[in-house]
Each structure stands twice: as structure tokens, then as C-alpha cells.
Amino acid sequence: MTAPADNEPEQRYRVRRARTADVRHIRGLLDGYASQRILLSKETVTLFEDIQEFWVAETVSESSAVGTVIGCGALHVMWEDLAEVRTLAVAPEWRRHGVGHVLLSRLLRVAEELGVVRVFCLTFEVDFFERHGFERVQGTPVDTDVYAQLLRSADEGVAEFLDLDRVKPNTLGNVRMLRRMGTTSQNDQDDSRQPN
Numbered sequence: 117m118t119a120p121a122d123n124e125p126e127q128r129y130r131v132r133r134a135r136t137a138d139v140r141h142i143r144g145l146l147d148g149y150a151s152q153r154i155l156l157s158k159e160t161v162t163l164f165e166d167i168q169e170f171w172v173a174e175t176v177s178e179s180s181a182v183g184t185v186i187g188c189g190a191l192h193v194m195w196e197d198l199a200e201v202r203t204l205a206v207a208p209e210w211r212r213h214g215v216g217h218v219l220l221s222r223l224l225r226v227a228e229e230l231g232v233v234r235v236f237c238l239t240f241e242v243d244f245f246e247r248h249g250f251e252r253v254q255g256t257p258v259d260t261d262v263y264a265q266l267l268r269s270a271d272e273g274v275a276e277f278l279d280l281d282r283v284k285p286n287t288l289g290n291v292r293m294l295r296r297m298g299t300t301s302q303n304d305q306d307d308s309r310q311p312n
């Protein structure tokens with residue numbers, strides 16, 4: 117399904133929890149951006165293992181019961197108070213139609229439900245995340261005890277969060293950003309684009 121023209125109604129997609137059958141579509145979205153070094157690539161087995169962290173946006177149409185996956189995003193909990201938004205990706209032809217906003221809003225809502233008070237992301241999309249209440253941060257915003265615990269993680273994203281030397285080539289040019297939950301952002305106040 118192609119993206120709507122600018123003068124067409126926007127609410128032609130919905131956001132839902134990902135299912136295992138979505139992995140092939142998440143794979144496609146991820147590959148497009150990973151090949152440009154915009155997103156960290158992941159093994160397909162990791163996508164299956166992490167499927168419960170993922171949400172997808174899919175098209176809704178009267179002519180077909182089956183939607184097309186046009187975006188995805190995941191929330192990965194790292195510690196009691198801390199999670200990361202990762203693998204947030206919208207199909208190129210659907211960008212700038214509010215899909216990223218709806219996906220990110222959902223992930224932030226999940227973070228709140230889980231009791232997470234800080235959400236991290238590593239991104240080139242600084243303006244987009246700033247509009248959602250994220251601020252640039254330097255370094256790794258955890259104390260030394262938590263840092264030592266996080267070092268035990270085998271997760272590549274956690275290694276990037278910790279800014280370990282071995283993953284620095286993956287994150288060159290990315291901006292480290294953090295959102296404190298409980299604060300509002302420009303986009304929280306404008307939920308008119310939320311289809312569900």
C-alpha cells in the first residue's frame with residue numbers, strides 16, 4: 117500500500133503489538149536503514165527473541181483484511197528506572213505521515229506502564245526526538261554500580277548505551293538522548309494523530 121498523498125486522510129494505519137509473523141517485515145525495515153548505518157543491524161534470531169518488545173504500525177484498508185507493516189519500534193528495559201527506544205523505523209514512503217509519532221508515543225506509554233522513569237535513545241533523528249521530550253545527554257547516565265551490572269549484559273544495544281570501545285564504530289555520529297517520564301512534550305499535547 118502506498119502512502120497517502122498530503123491531502124488525503126492520515127488515519128489509515130494502526131499500531132499493535134508485534135507477532136512472530138511480523139519479523140520478516142521488521143527485518144526488511146531494519147535492513148533498509150542498517151545498510152545506511154542509520155540503525156544497528158540485528159540477527160533474525162534476535163528479532164524473534166525480542167518480539168515481545170516490538171510494536172508495529174500496519175495499514176488498515178476496506179479492501180483487504182491483511183494490513184501491510186509500515187513501521188516498527190521496540191522498548192528494551194535496561195534497569196529498574198531505565199529503558200531504551202530502539203529499532204524505531206518507518207518505511208521510507210510513509211515517513212512524515214505521523215507513523216513514527218504514533219509508534220514512539222505507544223512505546224513511551226508502555227514505559228510508563230512498566231514504571232520506567234527514563235527512556236534513552238541513540239539516534240540521528242535529533243529534532244524528531246526533541247519534539248517528543250528527549251534531550252541530548254553526554255556519557256552514560258547511570259551510577260557506577262548500575263554501570264557495572266549493565267556490563268554483564270550480552271545485549272549489543274546495552275554495549276552501545278555503555279559506549280564500549282568495541283561498538284564505537286557502530287554509533288559514530290549518533291546523538292545520545294534521554295527523556296524523563298512525567299514531563300510533557302510538544303507532541304504529547306497533540307495526540308490528534310493517534311489512530312488508536
Ligand SMILES: CC(C)(COP(=O)(O)OP(=O)(O)OC[C@H]1O[C@@H](n2cnc3c(N)ncnc32)[C@H](O)[C@@H]1OP(=O)(O)O)[C@@H](O)C(=O)NCCC(=O)NCCS
Pocket residue numbers: 126149154155201202203204205206207210211212213214215216217218237238239240241243244245247
Ligand atoms: C525517525 C522516524 C522513525 C520518524 O518517523 P516518521 O513516521 O517520519 O515520523 P513522523 O511523521 O511522526 O514525524 C516526522 C516529521 O514529520 C512531520 N509530520 C508528521 N505528520 C506530517 C504530515 N502529515 N505532513 C507533514 N509533516 C508531517 C512531523 O512534524 C515530524 O517533524 P520533526 O521530525 O521535525 O519533528 C523515521 O524518520 C525513520 O524511520 N528514520 C530512520 C530510522 C531512525 O533513525 N530511527 C530512530 C533511531 S531508533
